Amino acid sequence: MNKLLGILCAGACTFGFAAMASSTEVNPQTCQQVIENSCTKCHGIKRICTTLDKADADWSAIVADMGRRGKLSQEVQDQALSCLTSADVTVKGTICPQK
Numbered sequence: 001m002n003k004l005l006g007i008l009c010a011g012a013c014t015f016g017f018a019a020m021a022s023s024t025e026v027n028p029q030t031c032q033q034v035i036e037n038s039c040t041k042c043h044g045i046k047r048i049c050t051t052l053d054k055a056d057a058d059w060s061a062i063v064a065d066m067g068r069r070g071k072l073s074q075e076v077q078d079q080a081l082s083c084l085t086s087a088d089v090t091v092k093g094t095i096c097p098q099k
């Protein structure tokens, strides 16, 4: 079993770690706070959660658009983007707990 995980991990984890290393650290609780504080002023979390289901959603474009609308700092935008595109399922699960 461990061996199997190791093989699966060689592909999936390398990708995951590479994605994490290149962006701001992603922590489920921090993500939940950032999204809640910065992204639910104009619309509910539902709007984000329905889009989160779309694997091909262009989050970099969406976050840049929302950042302009809400005058969000670059730092907040970067963080939100890392959270929304995180390969870690617990991040999505924490942002959208009703699922």
Ligand code: HEC
Pocket: 035, 038, 039, 040, 041, 042, 043, 047, 048, 051, 062, 063, 066, 067, 069, 070, 071, 072, 077, 080, 084
């Ligand atoms: C200043 C107000 C405001 C803020 C802040 C804001 N949004 Fe939005 N958001 C909107 C409006 C208005 C729309 C509808 C735009 C439209 O339909 O063209 C929208 C639509 C969306 C959509 C649907 C877009 C689509 O293409 O289907 C998503 C996803 C979204 N917002 C995510 C976010 C995220 C993530 C954040 C935080 C980084 C955020 N929003 C912050 C105003 C805001």
